[in-house]
Amino acid sequence: xxxxxxxxxxRLLGGVLSLPAVGAPLMxxxxxEPQDFKIGVIASMTGPAAPFFKEYVEGFQAYAxxxxxxxxxxxxxxxxxINDDESAPAPAANxxxxxxxxxxxxxxxxxxxxxxxxxxxxxxxxxxxxxVSGGAVDTLGIPADPYFFKIAPANRDxxxxxxxxxxxxxxxxxxxxxxxxxxxxxEAQIAKEMTASLGLDIAALxxxxxxxxxxxxxxxxxxxxxxxxxxxxxxxxxxxLIYKQYRQLGLKYPLCFMLAALTSAFFQAxxxxxxxDGVMTPGLLGMxxxxxPGESGKLYDQLVDALxxxxxxxxxxxxxxxxxxxxxxxxxxxxxEGIRAALDQVKxxxxxxxxxxxxxxxxxxxxxxxxAMLKLASGKFVPVDQA
Amino acid sequence: xxxxxxxxxxxxxxxxxxxxxALVALAIVLMFNVSGVxxxxxxxxxxxxxxxxxxxxxxxxxxxxxxxxxxxxxLLLGAAQERLTIRPIRSAPQFVLITVTLGVAVAIRGAAFLxxxxxPLNVPGFSGDDVFFLWGALLPIQTIWIxxxxxxxxxxxxxxxxxxxxxxxxxxxxxxxxxxxxMGINPQRMTVLVFAAGGAMSTLGGALIAPLTLASWDxxxxxxxxxxxxxxxxxxxxxxxxxxxxxxxxxxxxxxAGLGSSEAKDVVLYLILLAALLVMGGVFARGRDRLHxxxxx
Numbered sequence: 001x002x003x004x005x006x007x008x009x010x011r012l013l014g015g016v017l018s019l020p021a022v023g024a025p026l027m028x029x030x031x032x033e034p035q036d037f038k039i040g041v042i043a044s045m046t047g048p049a050a051p052f053f054k055e056y057v058e059g060f061q062a063y064a065x066x067x068x069x070x071x072x073x074x075x076x077x078x079x080x081x082i083n084d085d086e087s088a089p090a091p092a093a094n095x096x097x098x099x100x101x102x103x104x105x106x107x108x109x110x111x112x113x114x115x116x117x118x119x120x121x122x123x124x125x126x127x128x129x130x131x132v133s134g135g136a137v138d139t140l141g142i143p144a145d146p147y148f149f150k151i152a153p154a155n156r157d158x159x160x161x162x163x164x165x166x167x168x169x170x171x172x173x174x175x176x177x178x179x180x181x182x183x184x185x186x187e188a189q190i191a192k193e194m195t196a197s198l199g200l201d202i203a204a205l206x207x208x209x210x211x212x213x214x215x216x217x218x219x220x221x222x223x224x225x226x227x228x229x230x231x232x233x234x235x236x237x238x239x240x241l242i243y244k245q246y247r248q249l250g251l252k253y254p255l256c257f258m259l260a261a262l263t264s265a266f267f268q269a270x271x272x273x274x275x276x277d278g279v280m281t282p283g284l285l286g287m288x289x290x291x292x293p294g295e296s297g298k299l300y301d302q303l304v305d306a307l308x309x310x311x312x313x314x315x316x317x318x319x320x321x322x323x324x325x326x327x328x329x330x331x332x333x334x335x336x337e338g339i340r341a342a343l344d345q346v347k348x349x350x351x352x353x354x355x356x357x358x359x360x361x362x363x364x365x366x367x368x369x370x371x372a373m374l375k376l377a378s379g380k381f382v383p384v385d386q387a
Numbered sequence: 388x389x390x391x392x393x394x395x396x397x398x399x400x401x402x403x404x405x406x407x408x409a410l411v412a413l414a415i416v417l418m419f420n421v422s423g424v425x426x427x428x429x430x431x432x433x434x435x436x437x438x439x440x441x442x443x444x445x446x447x448x449x450x451x452x453x454x455x456x457x458x459x460x461x462l463l464l465g466a467a468q469e470r471l472t473i474r475p476i477r478s479a480p481q482f483v484l485i486t487v488t489l490g491v492a493v494a495i496r497g498a499a500f501l502x503x504x505x506x507p508l509n510v511p512g513f514s515g516d517d518v519f520f521l522w523g524a525l526l527p528i529q530t531i532w533i534x535x536x537x538x539x540x541x542x543x544x545x546x547x548x549x550x551x552x553x554x555x556x557x558x559x560x561x562x563x564x565x566x567x568x569x570m571g572i573n574p575q576r577m578t579v580l581v582f583a584a585g586g587a588m589s590t591l592g593g594a595l596i597a598p599l600t601l602a603s604w605d606x607x608x609x610x611x612x613x614x615x616x617x618x619x620x621x622x623x624x625x626x627x628x629x630x631x632x633x634x635x636x637x638x639x640x641x642x643x644a645g646l647g648s649s650e651a652k653d654v655v656l657y658l659i660l661l662a663a664l665l666v667m668g669g670v671f672a673r674g675r676d677r678l679h680x681x682x683x684x
Contacts, residue, residue, distance in 0.1 A: 048505045180650065206649045211609040213600035214637075216400040217645030220393050237507040237601045248518050249525055265506035269601060 036079040037072060037334075039064070039325075040099030040129075042120065043111040047087025052314050056111035056134055057082065059318020062306035067322065073329055081105065085112045092116030093123060100127035106336055107132070107329075109321055111314075114140065117150070124148040130340040132321050136260070141364035149343050149358055151320050151351065151365035155183070158282040159190045161371045162256060163198055165282075165384075166229060173203040175227035175253070177218055177242055179234055180207045187233055187258075203227040208238055215245045223251055233258035240269045243276070256280040262376075273379035280384055283374040284353045286316030287381050295350040296370075299323070303352065320351035324365075392523025397645035398638055399524045403599065405637020406537040407433060410592035411614025412621065412629040413544060414585030419623045420561035421574070421581045424473060424484045428492035430611015431499075432461055432586050436593030437602030438499055441508035450513055457594045458587045464495075465586020469579050492611070499604035507601040516598075529598045536595045540588055541630060548626070557581060613637075616660055620667075636660070 041060055044053035064078045072078045083099060085092035092112055096119075099108050107130050110117055114137030121140060124131055124147035133140060133150045140150045166174060176191055178184035188205060195202055204225035206218035215238070222230055230253050232242050239261035246255060259281045267273040285292040289310065292300055303311045303319045311319070325339075327349055332338035348355040354370020373384040411429050418426045436457050443453035472487050512529040519526055548554035557577050559567040564574040593602075593610070600606065613636050621629030639659065644652040 180653075208649060209653060211606075213596075213606070213609075214400050214404045214641055217397050217641050218649050220396050220645060221649070224393065236505075237603050237606075240507060240509075240601060248516075248527055263506075269507065269509035271509075 035076060035104070037076040038102070038105045039078060039080050040096075040102065040105045040108040041080050041082045041111070042085050042092055042095040042099065042108060042116070043082060044087040044113065044116070045082065045084040047085075049087035049113045053087075053111040053113075053134075055312050055314035056318040058307065059303070059311070059315040060109055060111070060322060062303060062311075062315065063319050063322025063326075066302065066306040067326055073334060080109075085116050087113060087116075089113075089115040089119040093119040096120045096123060096129070096131070097127065100129035105129065106334065107325065107339055109318075109325070110134065111318065111321075121145050121148040128340075129336055130343060132325055132343070134317050134321065138364065142362055144359075144361055144363040146344070146360070147340055149324075149363045149365065151324065151356060152284070152317060152353060153366045153368060153370050154364045155186065156190050157366075157368045157371060158259065159187055160194065161282045161368045161373065162231060163191070163194045163200065164368075165373045167198045167200060171200075171228040171254075173201050173225070173227045175204040175206075175222045175225055175230045176202065177206045177208065177215070177222065177230065177232040177234070179238065180209050184233055191231075208234065208242075210234075210236070210238060212238060213241060215242050216249065219245055219249050219251060222253075223249065227253055229254045229256060231256045231258075233261065235260050235263070236265070240266055243270060243279075254278075254280065256282075259283050267379075273376065276376050277378065278376065280373060280375045281381075282371050283381060284313060284316075285370055285372055286311075286313045286320075286353045287374060288372065288383065291383065291386075292352065293372075296352050296354065299350060299352045316352040320353055320356065320366075323351050324349060324356050390523075393645065395522035395524035397642045399521060399526055399530070401638035401641025402634055403526070403530050403533050403637070404596070404641065405634035406533050407592050407596045407600075407610050407633075408613040408617050408636055409630040409633030410537060410540060410588050411610055412617035412633040413541070413626050414588050415614060415618040416621055416623055416626050416629045417544070417557070417581050418585050419618070421557055421564075422469070422473060422578045423481070424488060425615070425618075425623070426468075426582075426585070427485060427488045427611065427615070428468065428495060429585065429589055430609070430614055431492045431495040431607035432464065432589035433593030433596075433610045433614075434499060434602070434604065434607030435464070435495060436461060436590030437510060437597030437600070437606065438503050438508065438604065439590070440594040440597055441510045441602040442503070444510055454591065454594060457590050461587035461590030462583045463586075464590075466579050466583040468586070469582035473578070473582070474575065492607070496604060496607060499607075503602075503604055505604065507603040510594075510597040510602050512598040527599060529595075533595045533599070536591065540591065544584075544588070544626065553577075553580070619664060622667075 041057060043057045044050050060080060064080055068077050083095035085095055096108060099105050110120055110131055110133035114135050117133050117135045117137065117140045120131060124145050128147060131148045134152060135150050136152060136155065138154045174195060178188050204222045204227060206221055208215060208218060234242050257279055262281055270276060285296040289300055290297055300311065300316060303316060307315060324346055328339050328342035328346060332342035344358055344360055346356055346358045348357055354366045356365050358365065374381040375384040411433055415426055415429050418424060439457050439460055440453055443456060468491055472491055473484065476483060512527060513532045514528045517528050519528060548558060556572045559570065559572055560574045560577045567574055614633060617633035617636055618629045620632035640652060640656045643655045647655060
């Protein structure tokens with residue numbers, strides 16, 4: 001007869017007690033609801049960039065809600081795992097690494113400053129988790145990383161639209177006041193190239209540094225060149241001061257500003273948005289809301305329905321990321337590699353801010369079709385031809 | 388060739404910016420002469436003055452009270468900098484003292500960013516935002532406040548240094564602090580006094596110019612750098628030369644952008660300054676000398 005020792009009894013008891021621990025997850029997996037389709041969101045929820053990118057995330061959330069009412073991904077509800085990048089590149093890169101390490105996450109959405117996006121792009125091919133990102137930095141999309149996609153038109157497209165519009169309007173002598181940083185000089189280069197091909201003249205090309213506070217020298221030179229229209233690009237203090245000094249000097253030429261300059265801080269500093277009435281900018285269709293033409297306006301209405309209130313530009317960009325993601329997933333086997341390959345094939349997919357197209361060489365996403373010349377009228381952006 | 392109105396525009400707007408550099412340069416020279424320390428945080432006082440005035444204006448306080456509070460903040464901060472960061476390491480080598488002032492600059496800038504945020508703040512003009520003509524140039528009314536305020540401050544400093552007991556004591560300390568001590572002057576007290584006065588002068592300068600330049604957490608770097616260059620032109624000894632250099636730098640950068648090329652403005656400006664400094668034979672070539680204010684002690 002086999003004797004059961006105290007040690008054997010303890011082992012038996014341990015085994016019985018551990019059964020639920022081992023079995024429960026298996027039971028749950030067998031009988032529970034389908035597992036969520038997890039999207040890792042890396043966004044600036046705190047830090048200086050948070051006010052803009054939180055609205056991006058609201059666009060993501062609205063899209064996920066709308067997507068789930070259509071059954072999500074093959075019946076699996078879409079859930080967002082939000083990670084804060086603190087508006088800085090290092091936390092953004094860490095968050096991407098964390099999200100990529102989760103085997104249940106098949107895709108990442110990114111909404112943060114360009115530097116964070118570039119840090120993620122540098123790791124995307126190594127970690128092989130497809131990313132769809134917002135961002136105004138062209139280098140996010142070109143050269144294309146196989147796993148990193150962005151939406152919104154390229155910087156070059158804004159200048160292209162402006163110069164084409166100038167030609168259509170009969171403005172021939174153009175003046176520019178641009179920063180001496182990489183962005184401003186990039187714009188200067190594009191302007192020089194394109195004005196020549198469009199048969200336009202550069203009457204004045206003035207530059208400034210980000211720390212300048214006295215722009216009267218540049219503006220007096222602009223005045224003496226007697227241009228048909230002036231384009232100024234300067235974010236933060238330079239943008240505000242250029243506008244104020246332009247008005248103080250009594251310059252009457254039509255004035256066009258780069259979109260990024262026209263922030264709430266800009267309007268606050270000049271005494272309200274209506275003080276800038278008449279100022280033009282090449283802007284995204286999402287800024288027009290319901291007035292956006294064609295498919296953009298219809299998609300904007302869907303966004304408003306999901307949000308339950310009027311949507312901002314950042315909301316609409318977040319929504320566009322949702323649109324391209326859902327389409328790519330429908331055309332894929334829902335694996336990371338499958339989604340990546342499907343994103344690479346997206347062509348002329350309607351978005352609020354214009355059709356979205358990716359090619360293996362170009363992951364910028366949108367182009368001049370997502371832009372329109374806008375004008376401020378009574379403190380609001382309207383299409384320039386309606387103003 | 389630009390017309391005389393354009394020339395006046397370049398020159399007068401440049402002189403206006405130069406006033407801020409001049410006040411910072413003057414404060415740096417005074418502090419150096421009494422304490423032997425080049426205060427690299429001086430530009431941050433200017434930024435702080437603008438930011439404080441922006442907040443006080445938003446609270447709709449009367450202008451005179453706002454300016455008094457800005458001056459008081461400069462006085463207190465200047466005295467605190469001396470008592471907390473200079474005096475405890477008074478006997479440390481020069482480069483350590485200068486590095487500490489750089490640390491103070493970074494701390495003030497960081498605190499300003501945390502308190503006021505990244506966006507530049509608007510400060511309304513003291514007498515509105517209208518403009519006036521002078522020799523064909525269009526200038527904001529605030530320009531008169533800047534020129535007038537700078538002139539008053541400079542007069543106070545030069546008269547104070549030249550004709551008052553405290554001024555004579557400060558100059559005595561700049562010449563030989565040990566001998567001054569033997570004469571019954573307390574050099575430590577003079578050092579605190581000069582740091583406090585320098586702080587007030589720079590915060591007021593920053594407040595005066597803020598309606599034209601906006602108030603921003605990062606504006607102190609430029610004002611400080613150009614103020615420091617002006618102080619170098621004064622060899623850290625001559626307040627008059629430092630003030631003149633500050634005004635000249637403002638006018639020069641504006642004229643280069645207007646008459647030459649805005650693209651080359653900074654390059655040309657710094658090349659001219661570098662050449663001028665080399666011609667002068669080096670900053671410290673003549674060693675430390677007494678404070679030059681045109682009168683004897």
